[in-house]
Amino acid sequence: MALHTIDSLVSQVAKALERAGASPKMALSTARALVAAEAQGMSSHGLARAGQYAAHLRSGRVKGDAVPIIRAQRGAGVLIDGDDGLAFPACELAMHEAISRARQYAVGFAGVTRSHHFGVAAMHLQAAAQAGMVGFAFSNSPAAMPAPGGTRALFGTNPVAAAFPRRDGDAVSIDLSLSEVARGKLMVAAREGRSIPLGWALDKDGNPTTDPKAGMDGMMCPVGGVKGAMLALMVELLCVSLTGAAFSYEADSFFSPEGNRPNLGHVFLVIDPSALAGTDVYFERVEALIEAMLADEQVRIPGARRLQLAACSAAGGIEVSDAVIQELYA
Amino acid sequence: MALHTIDSLVSQVAKALERAGASPKMALSTARALVAAEAQGMSSHGLARAGQYAAHLRSGRVKGDAVPIIRAQRGAGVLIDGDDGLAFPACELAMHEAISRARQYAVGFAGVTRSHHFGVAAMHLQAAAQAGMVGFAFSNSPAAMPAPGGTRALFGTNPVAAAFPRRDGDAVSIDLSLSEVARGKLMVAAREGRSIPLGWALDKDGNPTTDPKAGMDGMMCPVGGVKGAMLALMVELLCVSLTGAAFSYEADSFFSPEGNRPNLGHVFLVIDPSALAGTDVYFERVEALIEAMLADEQVRIPGARRLQLAACSAAGGIEVSDAVIQELYA
Numbered sequence: 090m091a092l093h094t095i096d097s098l099v100s101q102v103a104k105a106l107e108r109a110g111a112s113p114k115m116a117l118s119t120a121r122a123l124v125a126a127e128a129q130g131m132s133s134h135g136l137a138r139a140g141q142y143a144a145h146l147r148s149g150r151v152k153g154d155a156v157p158i159i160r161a162q163r164g165a166g167v168l169i170d171g172d173d174g175l176a177f178p179a180c181e182l183a184m185h186e187a188i189s190r191a192r193q194y195a196v197g198f199a200g201v202t203r204s205h206h207f208g209v210a211a212m213h214l215q216a217a218a219q220a221g222m223v224g225f226a227f228s229n230s231p232a233a234m235p236a237p238g239g240t241r242a243l244f245g246t247n248p249v250a251a252a253f254p255r256r257d258g259d260a261v262s263i264d265l266s267l268s269e270v271a272r273g274k275l276m277v278a279a280r281e282g283r284s285i286p287l288g289w290a291l292d293k294d295g296n297p298t299t300d301p302k303a304g305m306d307g308m309m310c311p312v313g314g315v316k317g318a319m320l321a322l323m324v325e326l327l328c329v330s331l332t333g334a335a336f337s338y339e340a341d342s343f344f345s346p347e348g349n350r351p352n353l354g355h356v357f358l359v360i361d362p363s364a365l366a367g368t369d370v371y372f373e374r375v376e377a378l379i380e381a382m383l384a385d386e387q388v389r390i391p392g393a394r395r396l397q398l399a400a401c402s403a404a405g406g407i408e409v410s411d412a413v414i415q416e417l418y419a
Numbered sequence: 420m421a422l423h424t425i426d427s428l429v430s431q432v433a434k435a436l437e438r439a440g441a442s443p444k445m446a447l448s449t450a451r452a453l454v455a456a457e458a459q460g461m462s463s464h465g466l467a468r469a470g471q472y473a474a475h476l477r478s479g480r481v482k483g484d485a486v487p488i489i490r491a492q493r494g495a496g497v498l499i500d501g502d503d504g505l506a507f508p509a510c511e512l513a514m515h516e517a518i519s520r521a522r523q524y525a526v527g528f529a530g531v532t533r534s535h536h537f538g539v540a541a542m543h544l545q546a547a548a549q550a551g552m553v554g555f556a557f558s559n560s561p562a563a564m565p566a567p568g569g570t571r572a573l574f575g576t577n578p579v580a581a582a583f584p585r586r587d588g589d590a591v592s593i594d595l596s597l598s599e600v601a602r603g604k605l606m607v608a609a610r611e612g613r614s615i616p617l618g619w620a621l622d623k624d625g626n627p628t629t630d631p632k633a634g635m636d637g638m639m640c641p642v643g644g645v646k647g648a649m650l651a652l653m654v655e656l657l658c659v660s661l662t663g664a665a666f667s668y669e670a671d672s673f674f675s676p677e678g679n680r681p682n683l684g685h686v687f688l689v690i691d692p693s694a695l696a697g698t699d700v701y702f703e704r705v706e707a708l709i710e711a712m713l714a715d716e717q718v719r720i721p722g723a724r725r726l727q728l729a730a731c732s733a734a735g736g737i738e739v740s741d742a743v744i745q746e747l748y749a
Contacts, residue, residue: 161694
């Protein structure tokens with residue numbers, strides 16, 4: 090383990106992605122996102138992804154010279170074509186469009202098609218929160234969960250995020266995926282030779298399992314059973330039917346270097362509080378709920394811990410294992 | 420039990436609400452919604468609610484002469500003030516505005532404040548689906564669930580619904596609330612003297628309980644634990660901070676005739692597929708997912724059963740117990 094500054098990590102990751110074929114702009118945008126995730130303690134979406142992205146650039150699953158463009162637009166709505174590149178440049182364009190449309194029309198809605206893994210959903214919303222706007226982010230992802238009663242993986246774990254800016258201090262930031270637990274928990278259990286609780290995963294035939302390896306070869310359980318599956322279906326249709334992207338079951342796993350261009354879809358929704366009940370009412374209401382929540386000593390405001398970690402990382406650097414750094418040069 | 424036609428039930432419910440003080444317009448709009456819910460087999464949101472609404476009209480928790488108006492607007496966004504009436508006239512205005520704004524701006528976003536119980540969330544979206552548009556509906560509701568780590572009910576069970584129209588046939592219609600189970604399941608278990616599984620409810624001190632009565636005096640568990648609570652928080656902030664409505668913990672229970680004007684908030688989002696990837700792409704994608712789902716014999720398309728029941732009810736009438744009819748005249 091060694092301490093690295095954020096700038097140094099961004100530069101090393103960007104260079105690694107450029108060596109794999111990414112344009113300088115794509116490499117820099119992606120490197121910033123991965124390092125920011127690492128700085129927030131989300132290492133599953135941090136530097137460890139650089140190797141995966143580089144492999145996809147090399148195998149042709151991602152186009153290194155992709156340039157995202159506006160494919161369609163009307164008033165508050167816009168469709169961004171990610172051109173089969175890494176997701177981050179397309180997501181930046183989508184958020185920029187959604188925010189400027191929300192300023193003009195109260196709401197901005199940006200769909201993204203022909204995209205890839207979009208990292209930490211909530212991080213895309215920081216731009217909205219900084220502009221004083223409420224933001225929502227959704228994506229589909231390679232299939233991992235069955236429909237209720239089904240035996241095949243159809244839906245992704247389909248992340249959902251929301252950010253609500255506060256008058257002072259960091260936005261309330263909610264970010265979750267719609268599986269009962271993250272796949273990473275199965276990997277840890279398998280490595281440690283432990284069994285997993287029923288309700289986390291299904292084997293490849295759709296039967297409940299306590300064997301983490303059978304779960305990794307099989308499917309994840311939707312959070313809360315049928316309701317989680319219905320929410321995953323909702324996100325699936327939202328991100329695909331309006332954008333023309335591929336469904337989760339049409340996208341090959343991210344965990345293989347070979348496979349198709351995943352053509353995933355994202356949706357960003359931005360709302361300007363000043364257009365509805367007004368900014369004063371908005372901030373009063375947000376603070377009232379936070380006060381009510383914090384009256385219980387054990388209750389935390391979601392996102393606070395991630396942003397504290399980010400502040401520490403910005404001030405003091407990030408501890409990264411030498412293996413992760415070496416992988417950037419592999 | 421006796422068979423009643425839909426028209427006869429609408430007329431009887433509307434008259435009962437008028438006797439309790441509702442304006443003819445409010446009474447008719449509400450009666451149509453309650454009978455439509457009954458016709459879809461959702462009796463918990465059907466005729467049984469007429470007595471509750473009438474009691475709220477009589478006690479002043481609901482203003483019978485309320486007239487919903489547009490309180491604020493900008494482009495694709497609009498805020499409807501429900502004027503402390505029953506929710507349905509305000510929701511009709513909100514959906515009308517959201518649909519016409521989506522036609523012009525790709526997206527329509529309608530918030531509603533100073534409102535009441537909005538019934539079956541998905542039913543508001545039928546107007547969007549009939550216009551060929553995707554719709555989402557959200558509401559908060561009197562507090563029933565704690566924040567993670569908390570000991571007091573802060574969030575409502577906060578319904579979420581979505582409708583995706585199909586080229587032919589009924590829209591895919593998703594509708595769920597964010598508690599693990601509906602409160603009705605506790606009532607049934609209490610009546611039958613059965614215990615309930617852990618994970619359904621908490622007692623009034625926030626401890627897990629298997630006693631349905633302790634659960635009814637206490638709180639409901641969010642679906643899937645922390646993730647369901649985070650989704651409930653998301654809906655809570657969406658429906659309240661942008662509209663200026665009351666939080667769930669500020670609204671008295673619907674199950675008491677006395678109490679405050681609940682001042683709940685709703686949000687409706689309507690998206691016109693023709694403004695983004697286009698109508699042809701939209702329908703192709705929706706049908707592709709439905710085909711993939713139906714390849715598994717046990718998988719159902721959500722909403723299909725409710726709409727089949729509605730068609731049967733329209734053709735053959737609805738069976739209603741005499742007690743429910745008598746209550747309309749009480």
